[in-house]
Amino acid sequence: MNNEILEIINKLRTNHSLELMEYKMLIDNISPEISEHLAMLAVKEQQRIYSNKIYIRGLIEISNICKNDCLYCGIRKSNKNCMRYRLLPNEILECCERGYKLGFRTFVLQGGEDGYFTDEVLCKLITEIKSKYPDCAITLSLGERSYESYKALKEAGADRYLLRHETATKEHYEKLHPENMFYEERNRCLKDLKSLGYQVGCGFMVGSPYQTSLELARDLKFIEEFSPDMCGIGPFIPQKDTPFGKEAAGTLELTCYLLSILRLIKPNLLLPSTTALGTISPNGRERGILAGANVVMPNLSPMSAREKYTLYDNKSYLGAESAQCVKELAEKMNSIGYEIVTDRGDIKK
Ligand code: SAM
Numbered sequence: 226m227n228n229e230i231l232e233i234i235n236k237l238r239t240n241h242s243l244e245l246m247e248y249k250m251l252i253d254n255i256s257p258e259i260s261e262h263l264a265m266l267a268v269k270e271q272q273r274i275y276s277n278k279i280y281i282r283g284l285i286e287i288s289n290i291c292k293n294d295c296l297y298c299g300i301r302k303s304n305k306n307c308m309r310y311r312l313l314p315n316e317i318l319e320c321c322e323r324g325y326k327l328g329f330r331t332f333v334l335q336g337g338e339d340g341y342f343t344d345e346v347l348c349k350l351i352t353e354i355k356s357k358y359p360d361c362a363i364t365l366s367l368g369e370r371s372y373e374s375y376k377a378l379k380e381a382g383a384d385r386y387l388l389r390h391e392t393a394t395k396e397h398y399e400k401l402h403p404e405n406m407f408y409e410e411r412n413r414c415l416k417d418l419k420s421l422g423y424q425v426g427c428g429f430m431v432g433s434p435y436q437t438s439l440e441l442a443r444d445l446k447f448i449e450e451f452s453p454d455m456c457g458i459g460p461f462i463p464q465k466d467t468p469f470g471k472e473a474a475g476t477l478e479l480t481c482y483l484l485s486i487l488r489l490i491k492p493n494l495l496l497p498s499t500t501a502l503g504t505i506s507p508n509g510r511e512r513g514i515l516a517g518a519n520v521v522m523p524n525l526s527p528m529s530a531r532e533k534y535t536l537y538d539n540k541s542y543l544g545a546e547s548a549q550c551v552k553e554l555a556e557k558m559n560s561i562g563y564e565i566v567t568d569r570g571d572i573k574k
């Protein structure tokens with residue numbers, strides 16, 4: 226291995242910080258040998274903090290109705306081929322009930338920016354989930370909202386919020402989003418969420434159109450500085466009815482490489498091995514864990530909804546991606562030396 230790269234890796238291990246151009250160099254020099262070395266170091270850190278425990282979250286995709294038109298996303302409002310659905314509060318509560326019995330102690334309510342889910346509707350729902358399952362955490366992933374809205378949802382009992390920053394480069398953000406979506410606004414949301422005391426998750430797609438190693442290096446630097454509690458990264462996968470329908474997908478190798486780097490930037494980070502990773506490769510989820518991830522989020526949504534939450538083509542939602550198959554997931558994790566646990570799975574400080 227090249228000495229300069231080894232020095233950069235050693236610096237990352239000890240300082241948990243690199244210069245922008247060092248991150249870029251690390252990315253530009255990706256090779257199977259360096260990936261293996263980084264994964265070994267990342268897993269050591271993950272095991273030091275979380276031992277061989279994998280946290281599970283029950284993902285409930287509450288609506289695919291969205292007012293936004295993100296160019297990469299299959300549920301963008303202009304996609305006329307997307308069959309729209311919305312789960313009503315009683316259906317969401319049924320998902321929680323099923324999930325609780327299966328051992329889930331975190332529910333992630335994710336969806337498009339659907340006007341039906343006002344603060345009033347959400348606060349009532351969150352209060353109800355919390356009163357039924359006081360030992361559970363609620364994660365929201367419902368896009369950009371006002372400070373007042375985030376505050377009300379927090380006061381109702383929400384614990385965590387996932388909002389991917391998507392890219393830490395303003396010009397790149399503008400190529401991935403329509404004119405009425407702003408890089409500054411996304412950042413405002415992330416800062417507000419942090420100031421309100423949420424456990425906050427940001428993240429980005431690997432291999433999104435126009436992304437180069439410089440954009441990725443800026444993403445890593447952004448994460449180092451913002452220091453989120455969670456970070457969701459997964460490969461970009463084209464969805465045929467979007468403007469990026471013919472673009473190439475991101476790779477398993479680069480995603481795993483970046484997962485390892487993220488683990489070294491922030492050793493206690495809650496780092497999911499995402500559905501997108503499980504979609505591009507049959508053992509993608511396991512590969513993510515072996516690169517340093519420590520969270521999986523199987524799908525708890527009703528089957529009819531899952532078929533319609535088509536962010537990208539061939540999205541997997543069966544087998545170990547399905548919350549109903551926790552046993553299968555547990556076996557898969559056991560086979561690589563890990564164990565899933567019934568736990569809220571908060572970040573270890
Ligand atoms: N509306 C919420 C938001 O914007 O945060 C939550 C739902 S949004 C669909 C969740 C994430 O899916 C996005 O942050 C994006 O990174 C990811 N996503 C969307 N389209 C994708 C694609 N084609 N490939 C991979 N990931 C995608």
